[in-house]
Amino acid sequence: MAGDLRHPIFARxxxxxxxxxxRIGGAAHRDELLDxxxxxxxxxxxxxxxxxxxxPKTVGEVVAxxxxxxxRRRAEEAAAVAPVPVTVRAGVAEDLDLDDASFDVAVASLVLCSVRNPVRALAEIRRVLRPGGELRYYEHVRHRxxxxxxxxxxxxxxxxxxAAGCRSSRPTDEWIARSGFTVLRERRFSFPPSRLPNPAAPHVIGVAVRD
Ligand SMILES: C[S@@+](CC[C@H](N)C(=O)[O-])C[C@H]1O[C@@H](n2cnc3c(N)ncnc32)[C@H](O)[C@@H]1O
Incomplete structure (x- = not known):
């Protein structure tokens, strides 16, 4: 399909x-992200x-x-057994084929580290969110x-x-705050626990509102 990004080894x-x-905390982070x-x-x-x-059941529809x-094929299987209606589509975050102000919430988890142009992706997310809509994010970010x-x-x-284009040093949290969003809450932590140095350890989970 046009616009596909192929990373077959990473995908497996x-x-x-x-x-x-x-099992060591990631599932709880996803609960926190979407609560x-x-x-x-x-x-x-x-x-x-x-x-x-x-x-949560309060979500009416997810476009993924x-x-x-x-x-994407694996996501379609997961969508079939999800607790809320989920439609899976091809598409990149930098070029959303979606109407302005047509979503209440946007979710970015462990993804803004990998998109080619995260600033453009944030502008696109802002465009399709209604004013007051939420960007919920769970990302690894730049060290302090x-x-x-x-x-x-x-x-x-x-x-x-x-890791399929992932960059560990992106200040994604700072870019969100500078992209027309007001950060409502954000928790910063190191994950996963490890004795070995991990460049992707600093994480944030947050909610930012579209200005
Ligand atoms: C580390 S995985 C995270 C997947 C999922 N969000 C999660 O939380 O498990 C990074 C994902 O970003 C996707 N990705 C890479 N470039 C992208 C882009 N430009 N737009 C949207 N997604 C992209 C990859 O295909 C991959 O599924």
């Missing part, structure tokens, strides 16, 4: 890796649909975009200390090749 490995992190969401929801880069089981065809940022910049020389 990611569901297994994510299932392992789900209280309601109305019509857009999820960008839905992967294999790991969030779908976590949507996923550009990677293998992951200079040594940590240096480590992430070195890691990013190879990280994108191992």
């Amino acid at each position: 490995l990611y569901p297994r890796m994510d299932a392992a992190t789900a 209280g969401a309601s109305g019509r929801v857009l999820e960008i880069g839905a992967g294999y649909g790991a969030n779908f089981a976590h949507y 975009l996923e550009p990677e065809p293998t992951l 200390d200079p040594g940590g940022v240096r480590f992430q910049r070195y890691a990013d020389l190879v990280w994108p090749y191992l």
Whole structure:
């Protein structure tokens, strides 16, 4: 399909890796991300649909975009057993074929690290959210200390090749705050717990409202 982004090895490995992190806290993070969401929801880069089981019943409909065809097929399977209606479509976050102000909530989880142009993706998300609509995000972000940022910049020389374009050093939380959103709440934490240094350890879960 035009616009597909193919990462066949990542697409096979990611569901297994994510299932392992789900058991040590990732599933609880997804509950926290989606707690209280309601109305019509857009999820960008839905992967294999790991969030779908976590949507509360207050959500009326989810439109889930996923550009990677293998992951998209897995997402369609997850949509079939989700607790709320989920439609899975191809599509990239930087170019949303969706009407202005047509969603109450947008969800970005572990995805703004990977999209080619995250600032453009945030502008597109803002466009399709109604005024006052929520961007709910769960992302790994740039370290706050200079040594940590240096480590992430070195890691990013190879990280994108191992993880389908993911960059560990993106200040996604700062970009959200500067993209026409007001951050209502945000929790910062390190995940997963590990003794080994992990460039993608600093995480945020937050809710920002479209100005
Ligand atoms: C680490 S996975 C996360 C998947 C899912 N959001 C989750 O929470 O498990 C990153 C996802 O971003 C998707 N992606 C990459 N570039 C994208 C883009 N430009 N627009 C939308 N999704 C993209 C990938 O195909 C992949 O599914």
